[in-house]
């Protein structure tokens with residue numbers, strides 16, 4: 026009886042060649058596009074909308090939409106004219122996220138840490154920056170490149186290429202999987218600029234992260250499982266404030282003074 030799990034020598038040689046080619050960078054695997062990850066994220070967003078109560082509080086909905094839209098208007102294209110979907114979830118969770126393709130989710134509980142309009146603008150600006158910097162797409166593609174050699178072997182064996190599970194992983198970044206440390210710093214800096222350009226006071230970001238620290242003493246907010254909080258972060262924000270404040274002053278002088286309140 027022929028054993029099916031025994032690989033013929035020819036196949037082993039082929040795999041070895043493929044593996045070597047992949048390791049040498051000769052293997053050009055298709056990388057995941059922002060659009061592909063956007064459609065996976067849209068499905069994830071819908072799932073969340075179907076499983077988490079949506080806030081029917083008109084004043085909170087208007088408040089979050091007002092802040093989000095003011096920030097979105099300041100983004101570079103294609104992000105400024107993208108059809109962003111903003112949802113407010115009725116939940117005690119201190120949580121907020123933004124996904125590729127332009128999906129923003131804000132949990133009502135975030136207001137325990139984001140106590141003022143400017144502080145909530147800091148959260149939303151930061152989250153949107155993760156999207157404009159394509160952080161999830163970059164994470165997935167880095168994984169894909171690392172796993173490239175494995176995928177090449179799997180493809181030859183007729184197994185999954187590994188792209189599907191990576192797309193699923195990508196849609197979870199910022200939801201249940203954390204961003205990278207340098208991506209967090211990048212989102213902090215970009216977020217400051219976005220909020221400042223929209224006319225929100227970037228200094229509020231400092232108090233926001235202090236509030237996050239305070240809330241984490243009682244029980245770590247869900248937000249902090251994907252967003253590390255540290256004194257280094259606050260120090261970096263303080264260092265990045267001068268140019269952001271300059272842009273904030275320019276924005277206010279230009280009449281940008283979004284009236285977003287609960």
Ligand SMILES: [Zn+2]
Nearest residue numbers: 204209212252
């Ligand atoms: Zn972040």
